[in-house]
Amino acid sequence: MSAPASPRAVLPARPSYAAVLRVPHARRTFAAVLSARLSYGTAPLAVLLSVTRATGSLAVAGAVMSLFGGAVVFLMPLRASLIDRYGPRRALPPMAACYGTLLCALAALTWRPGVPAPFIAAAAALAGACAPPLGPTMRALWAELVHDRHLLRRAYSLDGVAEELLFVSGPALVGLLVRFAPPASGIPLSALLVVAGTCAFVTSPALAGFRPAPRRERRGAPRGLLPPVVVAAGVGLALSGVELLVMAFATEHGYDTALVPWVLGALSAGSAVGGLVNGAVDWRGPARVRLGGFAAGLGLVIAAAGLAPGLWTLMAAMACAGAFIAPALTTAYLLADETAGEGSRTQAGAWVNMAVNAGSSGGAVVAGVLIGALPLGVCFLLAGGVALAAALAAGPRWRRVA
Known part of the structure; x- marks a missing residue:
């Protein structure tokens, strides 16, 4: 090619x-x-x-x-x-x-x-x-x-x-x-x-x-795409829930909701920094292991963010959570590329892209329902748990079918 x-x-x-x-x-x-x-x-x-x-x-x-x-x-x-x-x-x-x-x-x-x-x-x-x-x-x-x-x-x-x-x-x-x-x-x-x-x-x-690519090299989504697609969906679900949770946190604690974009901006800034650092580090471990580690790190920080005593502490937690976002998604794309081969690289990347965006859409609906029914700390714990659960997709259970 x-x-x-x-x-x-x-x-x-x-x-x-x-x-x-x-x-x-x-x-x-x-x-x-x-x-x-x-x-x-x-x-x-x-x-x-x-x-x-x-x-x-x-x-x-x-x-x-x-x-x-x-x-x-x-x-x-x-x-x-x-x-x-x-x-x-x-x-x-x-x-x-x-x-x-x-x-x-x-x-x-x-x-x-x-x-x-x-x-x-x-x-x-x-x-x-x-x-x-x-x-x-x-x-x-x-x-x-x-x-x-x-x-x-x-x-x-x-x-x-x-x-x-x-x-x-x-x-x-x-x-x-x-x-x-x-x-x-x-x-x-x-x-x-x-x-x-x-x-x-x-x-x-x-x-x-x-x-x-020649017709013989083109194929549908390979089974090895399951880990990056599932992790990408889990990251999207967790992040869309976080956006609503930050708004609910500010309201519940009596903060001006005009500060919410700054907290979400810290999430984006952390993601940018994390992405640059991830690209600069000479990682030794395989991509599947890193993928699970980044998703698990994101989940743990989001779960712990529910314990924040105030909005500024929450902003710091969001910056730390953001540091795992870009590395997780970048690694998902790399793993999809390794899995796909020459004839279906674009389609493989699109499956990961679709997963994170679909997760973002669905997560907002679920989070909106849960915020009104459960304590806010529990909602943060559940949002983090989604990313932690998705991290299992990069583990040994999937290696047998990848």
Whole structure:
């Protein structure tokens, strides 16, 4: 699948983050795909704000967001399989064009009130169904660009930290935009980002060696994907519960809820730092062992966070918990890549991506029910227990089937 003059041949003596960006065409390619992936940071908030304003109903907005997010998440492995089958240069542009066009249609429908909710919901669901799997494609491309596993781990860590920052900066960008324009204006911005970024990405010379795998090499999700997928789902479940738990903690202890974003920001900051450290450390143990260790560490810290006496202590606990997030997810992607082989790398990464996002969606619903029924400390314990239970998926029980 690689071109004769593959950049893989360039292996630094001491792999580093700088070495990742010195791989031929890596900076251009990574910058292009990040600009496209920023759309996934801006679109959800823009859709939520515009639908709420157009319909005047949070219930309708929530239903539309469920359809949009569900189509993005649960159809991702199917869209990723098209990348493995036809290659990114053939598969990504049509997806990006359809996604961008449908986003613009959704913006037109929500620009002013009065459009029936079913039309808005249909446009949102169709748009989500076309969202190009840019993250899984870039991770599959990293595996094509470098052979060295140490350098690949740094590439994945850098990718994960950058993605974390996109999901922080995207809503901030929409928040700035809606101060001067209607909320629906954030939707065409998202369309522009994904179309322009995807076009720049697929024209990069780095994709010249990324070719469709022969039919005999393509296969569905291998059984060895179970550990990373289950751990990713457990991490997503635990984290979505934590967001609501922090809000409930602040309310129960009489703190201003305006402080909650700062606590969640500490979680994101800890994840960024943890991701960078994980990529810089020369780990000796196998990826499956590290995967279980990171998930268990996350679960233990979340469970202990329920004992925090105040919000500032909770913020410190969240920063510590965050330090395990990016390493756990990066290791899950690496393990999926090792399991998948040449013909289904993009699809394998998409399964992990789908798992963490599906876990995030489901966890919020469960946490919302439990918070009203159980003491807050018990809810923290249960959220941590989910991550601890998921850590078992990386243990010996799964090795017999991996």
